[in-house]
Amino acid sequence: MNKLITIERHFLEQQKSHPEATGELTDLLNDVAFAAKLVRREVVRAGLADILGMAGTTNVQGEEVKKLDLFANEKIINAIGQHGRFALMGSEENEGTIIPPKNQTGRYVLLFDPLDGSSNIDVNVSVGTIFSIYRLTGDDPSQADVNDCLQKGSEQVAAGYVIYGSSVMMVYTTGNGVHGFTYDPTIGEFLLSHENITIPEQGKYYSINEGSWQQLHSSTIDYINYLKEEDKATGRPYSTRYIGSLVADFHRNLLTGGIFIYPATRKHPDGKLRLMYEANPLAFICEQAGGRATNGKTRIMDIDPTELHQRTPLYIGSTQDVLKAESFEH
Template identity: 50%
Template sequence: MSHSPSENPPPPGDLESVMTLEQFIIDRHERFPQATGAFARLLRDVSVAAKIINHNIRRAGILDVLGETGRVNVQDERQKQLDEIADRELERALRRGGECCLIGSEEQPETIPLSPDATAQEQFAVFFDPLDGSTNTDVNASVGTIFSIYTLPEHVDRDDSVHVALRPGAEQVAAGYVAYGSSTMFVFTTGNGVNGFTLDPGIGEFLLTHPDLQIPAARAMYSVNEADIEDFSPELRSFLRWLKQKDPQTGARVRARYIGSFVSDFHRNLLTGGLYMYPATADYPQGKLRLMYEANPMALLVEQAGGRASDGHRRILDLQPEELHQRTPLFIGSAPLIEAAEAFLQGRGAEVEGRG
């Protein structure tokens, strides 16, 4: 059964009926083929890092962690202090946990081999964007962390592990994000639905608050940086004109909402219905978002919630990555809207306009 975020919330102060993240993994192990002890510990490690990152974000106006480091990262972007903190805490948690043998981060030029627990049966590779939308931190706007998990074959050569790990997103064993906003939410999938957990700061636990999330099919919101509209293709501009028309049956009009943090825009659209777009532009002909640790994990999530993710022509999860920081155009959200976007981008917009 799918649930809206406000449906049957736990009574205030009543935590007995609410399940923690770790309890959820243990109790639902029959639904999660990957839910071994090692996998549960790996998710725990990510959640611990998220709590530490959240702690730093919540105190950002008090501690001296705002602003830039003065360095430029591998993406040729000016690195924020919180970028560096989030990257360090995720690496530290995964290294300490001992369940992960390889990590890849937006902030690092190459993958980093780790030494997994010698007793672990699985070898996990984790790719992540430690702090998506970090430019928002200086103005107290919402940001997020995105992560993607793969398993690697046993006895992988350290020098070849990155090539083994660069696999299509359809082979992910888990993916998720943490949204740091008015509350902090940990949303993830293991390929068996999407569930959301809200951090209770009083007890320091992520509690199940959004079980079995499903993205509404309605076209409530769209998210795109329309300041770049002159760089959009004629087909995409046609799609935007169609998208803004009132619904012929209800008279409702789609609303534009763009925060500038992929996690935040995606999270809102997941709950309300809509789509997020970061297309190819003149400045970013291959798109701007990275396939391995931004597009792939969110694509797995949205498909498990009943939506779709595309580069405008192909399913995101079918793309074969060639390098860690590979970019891709991205259209992600409610399935009917992604199908309409693909039709326009592929020169079939008349079909959609004919349907109204």
């Protein structure tokens, strides 16, 4: 029986379990959920609103930007930035840090990927938004700078994602389990649908872009070949599932078990995915759900970041699967 708990109510209940909490984190999670509703409103009717297709520009990473990437970025900055709760923001679509419209009172930093899964935007396949929240390292918001963004993932106070799929869901953690909410468009609310999500110890899916086979290092090829071998005792062969939207690939494996890999390749020596607003937030969620996230050798959340847009190889999912993948790395 659905308990009809709104996401706002859930944030408040989580806050109550921390008597020292001031309510600020609850407020800023509410801001994020509100921004997600604005992005959702446009994503679901993007084909009608002239916001499909290329924007005609490239981002700081030289990747072609879609109109919806920019649209979501703008919506999130405006919706979240005017409440004064964040001193600084960092987005995939902005080269430097963003000082929100109102920032003097904010004690937190927001890092985000406004629209994840760019290649799927125009073809009605699931895309997402990913976010990560940190405390400022100092007391004075006017002194906030890029170093406040460059904290280890282990310092995150909250993280989450929104998946715009066959239904829209927001999944978040504040370090107290992982909880999922499904959007009910008839009342405009995210309602609790997946309480205390846990990822199976081992799965049956692996997710990797196998089209880049020629670019893969031999350790990755050996591991994929291992997954394809028949061995009933270890549940092999695994099935492949690859959507090409990190949020969607991660979300599926979180619920069903399995592993997502975007490794270092010849083309992408540091991997393709971004540490600060893709790997870290999903790593926090994955670990909170009982899973594991590494770069093949090191825990993602222990990596000391040096750049806002730095990339990392990513091995994320069921603990036993990620451990097995690591055992192939030399």
